[in-house]
Amino acid sequence: MIMEVAELTIQPGTEAEFEAAVAKAAPLFLRARGCHGLSLQKVIETPNIYRLRVVWETVENHMVDFRSSEDFQGWRGLVGGFFAAPPSVTHETEVSRF
Numbered sequence: 706m707i708m709e710v711a712e713l714t715i716q717p718g719t720e721a722e723f724e725a726a727v728a729k730a731a732p733l734f735l736r737a738r739g740c741h742g743l744s745l746q747k748v749i750e751t752p753n754i755y756r757l758r759v760v761w762e763t764v765e766n767h768m769v770d771f772r773s774s775e776d777f778q779g780w781r782g783l784v785g786g787f788f789a790a791p792p793s794v795t796h797e798t799e800v801s802r803f
Contacts, residue, residue: 710794723784737771
């Protein structure tokens with residue numbers, strides 16, 4: 706499994722609307738090939754920064770399958786207007802758990 710971590714900086718004062726838009730967009734991810742779930746976290750110290758975490762079977766499921774889909778365009782249509790900066794996206798794999 707691969708964890709996509711997208712750091713999203715949004716326009717200050719739009720947090721509630723952004724969170725609602727992500728909730729509306731969640732089914733777009735959940736029906737994507739290789740998606741095993743997602744969550745949204747808010748940074749306590751900087752409330753207009755969020756981290757979207759999506760569990761994918763493979764990096765290709767995210768970068769090729771989802772990114773080239775109409776559902777990705779739907780995601781960006783729902784949330785893109787809230788972005789104050791381009792998202793920063795990385796992919797992680799777990800190497801140990803304690």
